[in-house]
Amino acid sequence: KHAFRLFFREEYGASKLIYPLFGEKGTDTFDGIDLRTFQNYSWSFQGDSRGIFIRDVFNRDAQFEMGRPSERGELYHLYINGMYWGIFNTAERPEASYGETYFGGDKEEYDVIKVEAGPYTINATDGNMAAWRNLWSRSRNGFTSDASYQGVQGNNPDGTPNPDIPVLVDVPNLIDYMLIILYGGNLDAPISNFLGNSSPNNFFAVRNRNARDGFRFFVHDAEHTLLNVNQDRTGPYGAGTQFDKSNPQYIWQRMQSNAEFRMLVADHVHRHFFNGGVLTPEGTRRVFDRRIAEIERAVVAESARWGDSKRAQPFTRNREWRSEVNNIRNNYLPRRSQIVLNQLRQDNLYPNLAAPSFSQHGGNVAPDFMLRMSGGGGTLYYTKDGSDPRLLGGGVAPTALVYRSPIPVEENGVIRARARSGSTWSAMNEAEFVRVQDFQELVVSELMYNPTRSGEVDGDQFEFIELKNVSEVTLDLSGVRFVDGIEYEFEPGSMLEPGAFLVLVRNRETFLKRYPNTPVYGQFTGALSNGGERIAMVHATGDLLLAFEYEDRSPWPMAADGS
Numbered sequence: 001k002h003a004f005r006l007f008f009r010e011e012y013g014a015s016k017l018i019y020p021l022f023g024e025k026g027t028d029t030f031d032g033i034d035l036r037t038f039q040n041y042s043w044s045f046q047g048d049s050r051g052i053f054i055r056d057v058f059n060r061d062a063q064f065e066m067g068r069p070s071e072r073g074e075l076y077h078l079y080i081n082g083m084y085w086g087i088f089n090t091a092e093r094p095e096a097s098y099g100e101t102y103f104g105g106d107k108e109e110y111d112v113i114k115v116e117a118g119p120y121t122i123n124a125t126d127g128n129m130a131a132w133r134n135l136w137s138r139s140r141n142g143f144t145s146d147a148s149y150q151g152v153q154g155n156n157p158d159g160t161p162n163p164d165i166p167v168l169v170d171v172p173n174l175i176d177y178m179l180i181i182l183y184g185g186n187l188d189a190p191i192s193n194f195l196g197n198s199s200p201n202n203f204f205a206v207r208n209r210n211a212r213d214g215f216r217f218f219v220h221d222a223e224h225t226l227l228n229v230n231q232d233r234t235g236p237y238g239a240g241t242q243f244d245k246s247n248p249q250y251i252w253q254r255m256q257s258n259a260e261f262r263m264l265v266a267d268h269v270h271r272h273f274f275n276g277g278v279l280t281p282e283g284t285r286r287v288f289d290r291r292i293a294e295i296e297r298a299v300v301a302e303s304a305r306w307g308d309s310k311r312a313q314p315f316t317r318n319r320e321w322r323s324e325v326n327n328i329r330n331n332y333l334p335r336r337s338q339i340v341l342n343q344l345r346q347d348n349l350y351p352n353l354a355a356p357s358f359s360q361h362g363g364n365v366a367p368d369f370m371l372r373m374s375g376g377g378g379t380l381y382y383t384k385d386g387s388d389p390r391l392l393g394g395g396v397a398p399t400a401l402v403y404r405s406p407i408p409v410e411e412n413g414v415i416r417a418r419a420r421s422g423s424t425w426s427a428m429n430e431a432e433f434v435r436v437q438d439f440q441e442l443v444v445s446e447l448m449y450n451p452t453r454s455g456e457v458d459g460d461q462f463e464f465i466e467l468k469n470v471s472e473v474t475l476d477l478s479g480v481r482f483v484d485g486i487e488y489e490f491e492p493g494s495m496l497e498p499g500a501f502l503v504l505v506r507n508r509e510t511f512l513k514r515y516p517n518t519p520v521y522g523q524f525t526g527a528l529s530n531g532g533e534r535i536a537m538v539h540a541t542g543d544l545l546l547a548f549e550y551e552d553r554s555p556w557p558m559a560a561d562g563s
Helices: 057-066 096-103 128-139 146-151 171-184 247-253 257-273 281-294 298-306 317-346 508-514
Strands: 004-006 032-036 075-080 083-091 109-116 123-127 202-210 216-217 364-365 377-381 413-421 431-435 442-448 466-470 483-485 486-489 503-507 534-538 543-549
Touching: 032 096, 057 171, 057 216, 075 109, 075 298, 096 109, 109 128, 109 364, 128 146, 128 247, 171 216, 171 247, 171 257, 171 317, 171 364, 202 486, 247 486, 257 317, 281 317, 298 317, 298 413, 442 543, 466 486
Parallel strands: 364 431
Antiparallel strands: 004 032, 032 083, 075 083, 109 123, 109 202, 202 216, 377 413, 413 431, 442 466, 466 503, 483 486, 483 534, 534 543
């Protein structure tokens, strides 16, 4: 049982595959796609009872759950010329065409770095290695100073962007990538245990030369994971001191000498290892169980095809597969988060000073909700405008407030908090709150769906919709959005005072030529149907606020229909 790589080229027929392989989660246009199988810890190749068939997919899903770009993939039954061949999974290949699709620009603008199996040295599958060599050279020199650390991110030493300095690395992406590597105890990426930890393997690094994008890193071929719950892959390892063996973990190791980097790592650790984050026991169980439920019945067919490939008594779902699934569920996932957290603490990447905890970690709250904070020591600082209470360099931000008593959540937004004891700061705790208000008195007061034309300008360019707050309190519209008829979402901090109106338009420029004294609040996308349709708005929580169908005949007023 082997993997396949599918290419779509003009010499074979269609130059691209046009099909929504991932539904709304990804593109529907492909130059190529990998069709992976499972060789390590498999029944078909090694006769290994630990085969669960989702180790690689789990790691890639976790990267996607963090909000990072990842190799999308789904699970399939494969038939070849009518013969059943078992379970396979698709995997996007993060090369130049991937960058063009998801990050923009042309694929000719992309540098893609990966490891060539065999010599296990790096090469550029697309573009060149000039920027990668620059990043490696700076890594060799070290990042102790803020000038060197900020410089590879295209910033001045104080962290402000400098358009004259190229962006070489996406540091937040690097951190999240490495947290997945460490959590999974990955033995074969980006540094391989099977090569004496002296050579890299199994990673992609992608960068657009003509944009302010640093190299982004992708989890790839992560089969050697979820094995030993006590595995420590923090290193440091020597692979990377030579350019042809350079890799993201080497960059990660060199950056650990910088205090700002260590603080940023701590913030990411707190986001993912606490409060139900992706790498908490409940977060990983959620990702794991979703794929297990998807594959559970299909494993019977895999057993029938490949279960007896290496021994007379076949491996089966009910015996070996469920045993290994339960081993991971009961022994790895519940314990691994704390073990990795302790490893990060030992490397000075997560402080001993506890971060503040919230009485409710974000979500929907009543208008009179009061947020309580507690911490393990020191002074608690917080902000309500989404800024960091800590300044670069360790000072207290001017926007930071000292927590002394429960605080009201007066509008939708993110609250961030840290503890400080002497010169030591905790990691940052952050949560987004949504005030659940009664929007019964938010009304659509005017609707112009079929305006008259103006010379050569089509009348539809003058479409508008007007809202009014007929209540006696200010309405926070943050996150409120239209989902039917038109598309528009109100940004955080969008307030509508009692008795006030706001106007959303289809084309701001043409609208203001006809109505020059009307303040335009925003521009929607889509268009209002001239024949009538459904209009609907939902709250930031997703709950329906209002919905109606307008028509182009009585009893609806005729003035909005071309008059």
